[in-house]
Amino acid sequence: MEILSAFLEHVRQQRRLADNTVEAYGHDLRRFFGFLEEHLGQEVAIKIFRHLHASDIRAFLASRRREGLSDASIARVLSAIKTFYHWLDNHHGIENPEIAFLQGPKRGARLPRPVSIAAARDMIETADAFAEEPWVAARDAAVLTLLYGGGLRISEALGLNGDAVPAPERLRITGKGGKTRIVPLIPAVRQAMGEYARLCPYPLTKETPFFYGVRGKRLQAAIVQKNVQVLRGALGLPETATPHALRHAFATHLLSHGADLRAIQTLLGHASLSTTQVYTGVDSERLRAVHKAAHPRA
Structure with a gap:
């Protein structure tokens, strides 16, 4: 026709x-x-x-x-x-x-796909394996530790300035829409950030980036994503194991260990609780899988 x-x-x-x-x-x-x-x-x-x-x-x-x-x-x-x-x-x-005025079928919200606790640990512990310089190795480990241990978006982590050292117990983060939140930093995160800061060859002040690329400019998300792609191949992880999957893991692992949903909302910087509630679906899926695998009549 x-x-x-x-x-x-x-x-x-x-x-x-x-x-x-x-x-x-x-x-x-x-x-x-x-x-x-x-x-x-x-x-x-x-x-x-x-x-x-x-x-x-x-x-x-x-x-x-x-x-x-x-x-x-x-x-x-x-x-x-x-x-x-x-x-x-x-x-x-x-x-x-x-x-x-015709409308298509409503599509259910796609559940976040976090990495497992073991996969998150393996990614962080292996992050420094492919870097040629010690400070870059420490940087890569610190970035992933911050995403998983603090629940930061990759843009939030890479937007930090050099006055983030020494790493405080509570870090002030400016997220989407200019909304500010306070993120507690567990000792493992502070230690990783401190080790990177100790080895970093570039100045760390409130006017400089905290995470540097090898050429002395602010580290770009594409470099972190490329590094994680290499890690996926080395560890045999699925393509869903991305930097953002570590933030998803932060939320789902807190939820599965009894954290309050409102608290997780605050930590993630979500404007609406409904955004955070998608993680209850992830946890429900995990519980069903555990039940099916473990129940003698399943």
């Missing part, structure tokens, strides 16, 4: 969508057009799109659901249809207000 070819050419050339996305749009819309021909009993022409009802789109989505499509796939199909209609409106003056 010429109109479909023109639309796909537009999203490929003008919107510069990825080839896989364009291919998925084409597949979904061909299925949509085929459904309409059968559903309406007529050949699909551009004029019919002005008069389609939301119920027609829902009937198509229901047919795809019966074929076994997941919520995510249904949402993708609806996105393709809405993008097509947006193009029809802009390029052919075909407007259909009913389509704009």
Whole structure:
């Protein structure tokens, strides 16, 4: 159909969508057009799109659901249809207000994927194994220790200035939205930070970074992520073992050891308790796995 070819050419050339996305749009819309021909009993022409009802789109989505499509796939199909209609409106003056109000299935919140206690320990203990200089080794270990032991975001850790030494018992952190919180530092974190500070060849003052890259500039998140990627390969950990997974681990391991959810919210700097509550889902999944593995009747 010429109109479909023109639309796909537009999203490929003008919107510069990825080839896989364009291919998925084409597949979904061909299925949509085929459904309409059968559903309406007529050949699909551009004029019919002005008069389609939301119920027609829902009937198509229901047919795809019966074929076994997941919520995510249904949402993708609806996105393709809405993008097509947006193009029809802009390029052919075909407007259909009913389509704009269609909503896809609500997708459940994706649970955080923390590393295990053993994996967190192994990552921290092995962090210094691939550095060529002692101060870089101490730096890498200190960064990961701070993420896991303090629950910091990687941007928060790398945003610290040199006046973070000597490491205090309570560290003031400015997080998202400029919100400030106080993070207690356990002895292991303070020790790791102190060892790095002792070996660091660059000045550490309130005007300088605390974590340096090898060229004397503030350490970048991409370097930490690359180092963790190497660690994953060395330790045989999954791709979900990222720097941010250490922050997730901080929260879930506190929760599993009896910490109060409100306290964890404060430590993480979450504005809403509902954001922190996702970790209860992680802990529930862990408990179910333990029950299934240990119960004699499971």
